[in-house]
Structures are given as structure tokens and as C-alpha cells.
Amino acid sequence: MKLTADGNFPRWLRVLSFVSGLAIFVASLAIEWLPRWIRMFCFLLGFGMMAIGGFTSRAHMLHIKPFDNSYKKARRTYEVDDRDKSNKDDTQGGA
Structure with missing residues (x-):
């Protein structure tokens, strides 16, 4: 079982994250007999889980791959090769 598929x-997992976050979020507001710091932690945890589920769902809808390593290929295209740099210097600044 993989946690990422196609980036x-x-x-x-998107649906589970959103629904469980919503349940934790609502429970933290509804249960009053828990100490305040536990309710605050559950409130923030539920909000965070809902945000992750919502952001990844929006990324799927827009065909964005937030957990992909394709940026490494793009970074390599911007690297300057030492041979190319020396050839440019020879052609531009030659006497």
C-alpha cells in the first residue's frame, strides 16, 4: 500500500484525512469535559488534517503533483556546464 500515487x-487517503480532520475538529468544539489544552490541540490537529486533505484534493483537481521529485529534473536544466561557460568566454571576450 503506497501513500503517494503519481505525485x-x-x-x-485524501478523503480519510479530510473526514477524520473534520470529526476531530467538531469533537474538540463539542466535548466540554476535556481540559482546555487537549481541546485546543485537537482543534489544531483537526484543522491541519482538513487543510492537508483539502490542499491535496485541490492539487489533484488541478493536476499538480505536490509530492513529486520532478523539480530535480528542472533544476538540472538550469545548471551551467563548465565547458559551455568557457566556450562563451572565449567567443565573447577574445582579443
Whole structure:
């Protein structure tokens, strides 16, 4: 079982993250007999889980891959080769 598929979370994990975050979020507001610091922690945890589920769902809808390593290929295209740099210097500044 993989947690990422094609650079994003699979559908079941996106839905599970959002729904469980929503349940924790609502429970932290509804349960008053818990200490305040536990309710605050659950509130923030639920909000964070909902945000992750929502962001990854939006990324899937827009065909963005937030957990992909394709930026490494793009970074390599901007690297300057030493041979290319020396050839440019010879052609531009030669006497």
C-alpha cells in the first residue's frame, strides 16, 4: 500500500484525512469535559488534517503533483556546464 500515487495522495487517503480532520475538529468544539489544552490541540490537529486533505484534493483537481521529485529534473536544466561557460568566454571576450 503506497501513500503517494503519481505525485499526490490517493483518493482514499485524501478523503480519510479530510473526514477524520473534520470529526476531530467538531469533537474538540463539542466535548466540554476535556481540559482546555487537549481541546485546543485537537482543534489544531483537526484543522491541519482538513487543510492537508483539502490542499491535496485541490492539487489533484488541478493536476499538480505536490509530492513529486520532478523539480530535480528542472533544476538540472538550469545548471551551467563548465565547458559551455568557457566556450562563451572565449567567443565573447577574445582579443
